Amino acid sequence: MRQHRIGKKLELKRNWPGYLLLAPAVIAVLALSIYPLCRGIYLSFVNYNLVRPNDEAFNTFAGLNNYIKIFKDKIFIQSIGNTVKWTVINLVVQLVVAMLLALALNRKMKGRSVFRTLILVPWAVPHAIAAMTFTFLYNANVGIINILAVKLGLITESVSWLGNVGSAFWCVILVAIWKGIPFQMIFILAALQGIPGDVYESADIDGASRWQSFWRITLPIIKEPLAISTILNLIGIISCFNTIWLMTEGGPLYSTEIIYTYAYREAFIKHNFGTGAAASVILFIFMTLFSWIYLRMISEKEGQ
């Protein structure tokens, strides 16, 4: 026991610069993420009023009231449905298109590096700018989508794409997909590049078709990085705020409202910090689940 303690002490002596170097970053993470997280969870259980923070009546413990309130709210229920729809469509379309694109860009073709760079443009463009750009393209009076559609005879009259309940969701999701594909594509491409070419050659000699070698060779090899990038992408998709907020603010008639925009609206438009915090905690529970899967995957990989 005594010996062990001395060992620990010596170890600490040798390693103290390491702890010292790590300390500022850990303190920063604790102060900037962990503490606000705890405050946020706490907020979801109190009646908090921003305008009168010292007023006793408004700063009392509310128990589960905030949660009950949002689950009774039709808009919140609708936003859960929208979040699921938003996430699944985004994920599937991005994954399929990114996979096809990565396979195409992994071939030997002229101008490949130029294509690879240009394809990254949507990823590099800030969210706010992408939202502004597409709001312009969708605009009923000046947008090129309407101009071309009218010219081609697809529609007779300009449509306010973002103003209609039926079309707004699809218009916004299109932008999210457009912006998300490059990210997913980069990961798949990096994984594809790690596959040695002779694997395919031997499959070729054995008479495997392209389709077969994709399902039997490519997919199993890139399975792991693909899963990791997909979960990362998923987390990004669920917490997509800027695109939706700047294009429609969750409207028209809450048709583009997801949990994230709901939480923001509750807190910063309606000033209900308690219910806003409750909604964001629910979002956090979803995301923790996915992050946990992600972390498991990474640590398994490191363990190998």
Added chain:
Amino acid sequence: MNRIQKERIRTVIAYVFTVLMVAASILPFLYVILTALKSSEQIYDPTQIIPSYITFDNFKQVIFHSNFIRYFVNSIFITVVTMVICMILSVMAAYGLTRYYIAGAEKIKMVILMTRMFPGILLCIPYYVIMKQMNLIDSYVGLIMMYCSFTLPFAIWNTCAFFNTIPWDLEEAAMIDGCSRIRSFFSVILYVAKPGLFVTALFCFMSSWDEYMYAATFINTTLKKTIQVGMKDFIGQYSIDWGLLMAAVVISLIPILIFFALVQKNLVEGLSSGAVKG
């Protein structure tokens, strides 16, 4: 149909698909640039998709007669400070984590990475309360702190990944040759990890340049706005000045383009290394 023909068809399909996707990626911005170069009558004229004459009035207006340059400078300032703080903290932490024995190092790394997965809104709401108590609403200090909350975990994680690829022997050799530990850090580690650190810095830059929600919520003073928020100045209550807005979009893309050109070579590797290779 023989093998070679089949292969040829596949190549053609791959080409067509790629070209279409590239077009979808960049055409919106070509149209934005075209619009920024149009006069307002031309913007409302559907026959002038490609303008018959070009004018730089929109750019002049945005640069000289609006607050836009001020927003631009604000954003650069906030972004660069965030980036520098993050890089210093994360290089220190990564060196500590990868070159010293630290109890529970893996667990610490995991918790740090976990904080990156927090949805921004989860922190945004309590931040408002905290910042109000600390009188940091409407200040750059508060905004920079919030930006560090999402850039720092990523930077630490990425820097660790790059430091891990550098073999110990390299430092040992330097130290045997008489370098001090500090000296060997600066002349070996930093030198070898330079491309990786550069890419990490770029990500910090891009994610704080990109940020909209915190800036829109916490900054009230007009002259303190960041560029992403300031963009909304051109959207009036009843009408939008599209020419000015599109000129502003073009200007705001310049730093991204410059950075993109700088790290383009290391981009694919840098993007995937931190997240996937861990």
